[in-house]
Amino acid sequence: MKETIVSLIQASINTKKKMLDEGQLMYIQSIANKINEAYQNGKKAIIFGNGGSSSDALHFAAELVCRFEKNRSALPCVALTENMASVTAIGNDFGYEYIFSRQIEAFGNKGDIVIAITTSGNSENVIKAIEKAKEMGLFVIGLTGEDGGQLKLMADMCYRAPSKVTGRIQECHILLLHILAKLVEEKIFA
Secondary structure, three states: OHHHHHHHHHHHHHHHHHOOOHHHHHHHHHHHHHHHHHHHOOOOEEEEEOOHHHHHHHHHHHHHHOOOOOOOOOOOEEEOOOOHHHHHHHHHHOOHHHOOHHHHHHHOOOOOEEEEEOOOOOOHHHHHHHHHHHHHOOEEEEEEOOOOOOHHHHOOEEEEOOOOOHHHHHHHHHHHHHHHHHHHHHHHOO
């Protein structure tokens, strides 16, 4: 058991060390700059994903609406799985593949930032939401794994975590979201 624990911790550390690559660092800065630009222009962030990625989306929205490390004004950020009545109604009436795109249609405005999380890059409901977001003029940031799937071809920017293992990808995503929350707070509330 101890060997498994050590192995998993080491795998997480090794994957995160890859995030220190200069290209990765510059890309993370570019994503933060785009989110900051949207907030400076009075826009909002909309974030979503399935399963663990849904939890990451809820976590990020809470960091922006409430606070991350700084007591400051709230920032508008909507996680599309926070309203289970809407999610289940849309899933029931239109199909699970539309649970995010219908909400993008309802809440999205041109210039808003959409953050779509899918470790595979191929989740049908996420892809349909990106299609709707692009149709409406929203800026799409994708978070996915090393391969990127369809997401890498559709998003305006796509952060590909340096792993093919779901657990490591999700660990990189939550670290990235914490970094983005920190960079947004520092810039918007300097």
